[in-house]
């Protein structure tokens with residue numbers, strides 16, 4: 001996120017900044033810059049009551065820690081893709097080294113009563129590095145991606161070290177109860193500490209809370225943005241270009257976990273098995289490129305582009321391009337407006353921690369005439385959005401049938417499903433998520449009946465994950 005929070009940052013970054021703004025605090029993380037001679041000394045910018053402290057990475061650190069270990073070992077393993085795991089000793093060392101350096105950079109800025117909230121898979125050993133430097137602060141960790149069962153997780157290089165390092169946190173949060181269970185199971189199987197009741201684990205002298213904290217969105221704000229989005233120029237152009245056809249939308253970063261290739265296959269299967277829909281629907285897939293310097297991503301970019309081209313070639317007609325595949329980022333108002341005009345939202349990841357697009361799609365709908373969400377059962381969002389049409393994204397024929405069902409769903413059923421889901425999103429907002437996590441992290445003082453000490457600087461301190 002930019003230091004002044006000024007651009008179209010995602011809902012999550014905005015929400016975290018909002019949480020910080022309430023009491024003031026320090027935001028620490030990677031600047032997003034790669035420089036020849038990276039200094040351990042953070043660059044500090046004050047914006048209101050938030051201090052932003054950011055550090056650069058050297059090319060070697062970036063290659064080994066970020067593009068290497070984080071995105072070629074942790075990301076595939078956490079998304080159940082053992083086949084894509086790349087083990088490289090230098091990458092593994094780089095990952096731990098950068099966490100150590102980051103902890104050393106943050107150390108001089110920390111105060112004894114700061115609550116520290118660390119985010120995502122780039123920073124698993126961060127608490128353990130801070131503990132080695134003598135910090136006893138309450139430290140929480142939230143993992144934004146799934147945590148797999150132990151048979152898969154144990155393929156990680158330095159697996160045992162990871163689990164032990166996670167023992168440095170006081171609270172470890174996941175999106176779903178399954179992820180939390182998987183993680184606790186890993187500890188049990190490796191004989192690390194012992195489970196002491198539901199969601200609590202004792203490791204040496206530390207009692208760790210392990211739980212599910214499903215992340216939300218700013219539901220009302222997104223719904224308002226969608227209303228405004230209807231007037232957006234891009235949305236209007238899109239509407240005109242549809243010439244009365246129904247719109248099916250998919251919005252994902254270009255990533256193998258999102259199941260885009262399988263989705264194109266499902267759409268193609270839908271058209272072939274439902275010829276009445278030929279020339280009556282358009283599938284728009286908006287997919288900004290990501291991590292293009294990781295070889296698996298480069299290959300996938302080419303494959304998906306080719307696949308959508310081939311599908312258009314075989315299904316299309318002179319006056320109908322079935323799939324519009326766009327590799328770019330779209331502004332939030334336009335995105336919300338596009339969700340709102342869509343009859344169907346296709347969110348079919350092969351595995352996803354949560355998937356905020358699913359929630360945004362629901363929040364953006366017209367209450368009187370909502371579109372239908374077709375959602376993968378392997379997205380964390382499926383726990384809360386179980387009134388969507390749930391699918392197995394690997395099964396093209398079943399997904400094709402789900403698309404047909406979604407397009408033909410009677411208004412009354414659409415309204416019922418949408419109303420139930422929207423109520424949940426209005427309760428489980430991103431603000432509620434922040435509040436619940438921080439209350440759990442700060443809980444010890446209250447549990448012991450101690451009054452909460454006022455914090456001079458507020459103290460909640462998200463360590464921002466590197467951009468993914």
Ligand code: ADQ
Nearest residue numbers: 010144251252253286288328329330352353354355356357
């Ligand atoms: P991501 O894998 O990035 O996040 P997701 O949760 O879907 O996935 O969030 C994507 C965000 O980017 C959404 O807010 C969406 O609107 C935005 N976005 C996507 N494509 C866009 C485009 N073309 N233009 C503009 N905006 C676009 C990780 C995990 C998820 C988890 C989140 C939050 O992988 O499982 O839900 O973190 O915890």
